[in-house]
Amino acid sequence: MKRSRSRIVCALLLGFSFAVTCVSASADEYGRRDQQGQNERAERHDHDTVLQGRQTFRFDTFGDEDFWGGTLKLHQAIEGSAFGGVGAGVSPKTALAVGLKVDVDALPASVLNALRSGKVNLDDPAVTLTLLKLNAVVGVTGFFQSGLSLKSIGIQCALCHSTVDNSFAPGIGHRLDGWANRDLNVGAIVSLAPDLSAVADLLRVDQNTVRTVLGAWGPGKFDAELLLDGVGFRPDGKTAATLIPPAFGLAGVNLHTWTAWGSIPYWNAFVATLEMHGKGSFSDSRLSDPTQFPVAARAGFDNVRSDPDLVSSKLPALHQYQLALEAPPAPRGSFNPLAAARGSKVFESAKCNSCHVAPTFSEPGWNLHTASELGIDDFQANRAPAKGYRTAPLRGLWTHMKGGFYHDGRYATLLEVVDHYDALFQLHLSAQQKSDLVEYLKSL
Numbered sequence: 001m002k003r004s005r006s007r008i009v010c011a012l013l014l015g016f017s018f019a020v021t022c023v024s025a026s027a028d029e030y031g032r033r034d035q036q037g038q039n040e041r042a043e044r045h046d047h048d049t050v051l052q053g054r055q056t057f058r059f060d061t062f063g064d065e066d067f068w069g070g071t072l073k074l075h076q077a078i079e080g081s082a083f084g085g086v087g088a089g090v091s092p093k094t095a096l097a098v099g100l101k102v103d104v105d106a107l108p109a110s111v112l113n114a115l116r117s118g119k120v121n122l123d124d125p126a127v128t129l130t131l132l133k134l135n136a137v138v139g140v141t142g143f144f145q146s147g148l149s150l151k152s153i154g155i156q157c158a159l160c161h162s163t164v165d166n167s168f169a170p171g172i173g174h175r176l177d178g179w180a181n182r183d184l185n186v187g188a189i190v191s192l193a194p195d196l197s198a199v200a201d202l203l204r205v206d207q208n209t210v211r212t213v214l215g216a217w218g219p220g221k222f223d224a225e226l227l228l229d230g231v232g233f234r235p236d237g238k239t240a241a242t243l244i245p246p247a248f249g250l251a252g253v254n255l256h257t258w259t260a261w262g263s264i265p266y267w268n269a270f271v272a273t274l275e276m277h278g279k280g281s282f283s284d285s286r287l288s289d290p291t292q293f294p295v296a297a298r299a300g301f302d303n304v305r306s307d308p309d310l311v312s313s314k315l316p317a318l319h320q321y322q323l324a325l326e327a328p329p330a331p332r333g334s335f336n337p338l339a340a341a342r343g344s345k346v347f348e349s350a351k352c353n354s355c356h357v358a359p360t361f362s363e364p365g366w367n368l369h370t371a372s373e374l375g376i377d378d379f380q381a382n383r384a385p386a387k388g389y390r391t392a393p394l395r396g397l398w399t400h401m402k403g404g405f406y407h408d409g410r411y412a413t414l415l416e417v418v419d420h421y422d423a424l425f426q427l428h429l430s431a432q433q434k435s436d437l438v439e440y441l442k443s444l
Helices: 002-059 074-079 092-097 109-116 125-133 186-191 197-203 207-215 264-275 294-299 312-324 337-349 414-424 431-443
Strands: 140-146 149-155 162-164 175-177
Touching: 002 175, 002 312, 074 125, 074 140, 074 149, 092 125, 125 140, 125 149, 186 207, 197 207, 197 294, 264 312, 337 431, 414 431
Parallel strands: none
Antiparallel strands: 140 149, 162 175
């Protein structure tokens, strides 16, 4: 009886062991198949999300046409009195002069042929309206009611953070997403609006003062803090606006923008909701401080909720697309390779890489410095909550030589930047070392 019971126990144990082995093998096989499927799903998701983010970056207005058209009536100045608006209207020549760009890939063959043969009147606002109807003006959407008569106008992320390669003509070419549009005169464009009373009321000034502030910005600059603190000019009388930064090469970089307000999705929500005036949700209790941000505190910008919310659902894909925008490599002929190779050694010996760490050429972790550490004034830093300046990523410097360097373009050339740090840190670099270092920076 005992022997029989023992045999039964052994059989059960063997059966259990076999079952466990089978289950384990089956689980391993399932795990392998599931992992493969998971990888494939992740790849498809990443691809689809990036494409969705690109669509948002290029074409989504987030409902901001209610502000730019409905409130400021900017569309009326663009179309002119001939099409139901006001004034002479905006011709293609004027639009290109203020830095607006045209996407050549959105133009049909008939328009391209007409442009090539000089049969397009670039002084006619009707041509601008036609380009808007073709969705060919980078970063701008026209909403039409009939014919070429505009109902409203909206803007996208691409307005400031895209340009074109000028492959067809100056200002007309293939899109270059993520590049800073240093030709774009945002202040001049906004000043065209017939009614700036909403901005004037927010700032508690008159419309002429608003136009004076906007007129001081100049090409390639924008003041994101104006609607927060109401400060239009620096103590030295220069504009408080800063250069439009590139939106590429940000993967792996912690804080974004010149004065490090937050991460990419933070800034996207901030700009889409507070600056573009889209219909979104945004929260930042720091903006409730009436001393530092009197305008924002009065307006309740610390906690904005829109219904419907046309921004929040777009943030993940928009974030993914921006992370996918790599800094473009410097083209052949734009720098001296031998000098750049020597300059890389200067970059290391001068310890530039202690802050500008490869491969992002920003700073892993907390990439923020005080004004005194950089040897400059703290005006712009003090307009932001963290009161510091970000270690700017250096890749793709060659794409934004226009307008100068640092947040406000105070140094016209890279050599002036090198001279500044040479004096600040007493590096005692020779003229040759400085020149080589500049070539290296151009090569990044």
